[in-house]
Amino acid sequence: MSGFDITAILSNPDYVAMLIEGIKMTFVIAIGSWVLAMTLAVLLLALRFSPGRFGNAFVSAYVSYHRNVPTLVQLMLWYFGIFTLLPDWLTFWLSNHNAEAIFAVVGLGLCQAAYFSEDLRSGLRSVSVGQMEAARALGHGYLSAMRYVLMPQGVRNALPPLINHSVSLFKNSSLGIVIGASELTHAVKEVENLSFRTFEIYVIGTVLYLAFTLLIMAAGAVVTMRTDVSRRARA
């Protein structure tokens, strides 16, 4: 192996194409599981706040499982375990539609939903009870009070942990490699095996991941700033 030469990889169109495919897949997995996680998180939250003990117990069991079992093990259980229990037609369909990516999205999404729903819950809990009472007194129904008065404040409170967990969701998309999803880490390994330029390709992979996480953090900071009412009031 000759000296450090990053252009040896970047000037090879095959390697660049592999990396771009990897980046695409990473974003498909990350965005897909983010959307799934957020949707589920809101549903879990609704279940948590709904009357009846069963819903509450279910949500806390769900959260407890997904927070205490390693994400990798959850993914393995999905892909190596649950995948084999599905009916034949579904298995067939999944195998023809990139089952690895689908299970990465499902596994990561279900796991992250637990974190998101807890973030939202603690955000909502820090909104004072008076807000609900005031909204009801003004004639809002329960749902509309939630939608127009409590949720906006709750989500705002929950923004910092939500951003942190979105970043870790993005980083966790790299776990897809274990179940064979062809995301960025997978592409990095592939280029490494073909080019034998381990150092260079790892530097590229690291810089790419770092750039994306910093980008997400920056986007989060912008959203936090835009929605900060205390600033708006001052301006």
Add this chain to the structure above:
Amino acid sequence: MITDIVTIFQDYWLLLLIGQYPNGPLGGLANTLILSTLSIALAFPVSILMALARLSKWRLLRWPVTVLVYVTRGVPLLMLILWSYFLVPLMTGADVPSFVTMLTTLVIYQGAFLSEVVRGGIVALSHGQMDAAKALGHSYLGAMRFVILPQALYNMIPSILSTFVSTIKDTTLGYVINVPDLTFAASQVNNQLLTQPFQVFLILAVIYYVICWSLTHATHRLERRITRRRAGLSAGRTAHVVAPPVKIATEQP
């Protein structure tokens, strides 16, 4: 289904517990616990040094460590593992067992995370502590050692425990470089059975759940006790000042 699980557990509990130990390397749950305990024990002093470096007034010390912390936190653990797998043998020039590679990675990774907690703990203490310690004749390091760190670290105990839990979860990634831990043992069992992957991985998930849940539970209890004790202490000394909640939470999935 349930009888399958019981049978698998009866047949393979020893493999899951200690791997192939007498005939091979120590593995299984024992190795997972050893790996996570060792890495947290080593990451702890590393994190204090990193935090002190980040708070230092010398740029030469502050900047490289800040960059290291940001890179470590911004890159997936898997990428860091690949780095160590490549760099550690290159630097030591020896055939390094995957256990050591994983340990190195976890020490750096958790060290970076914990250093943020330590730094937060130090910054959260009021400035008066440092000023008072200096007025009493302590040097900067002396004040750190005898006044600041003991307080900051005491508040940190719950965070260290929750980092321990996430370290246990992170050791699973050693699977990628064949560290003989619990996940590895389970996949060995799976390869021997071939027909019951769901049952095997369900057992794996349950074992992790039991360990991590009980540790998390213990952490919460400890945290409440520490908060209560600190509130009690300050209430005794200053009549009406209620201690602010000292909770420096770190939770990484």
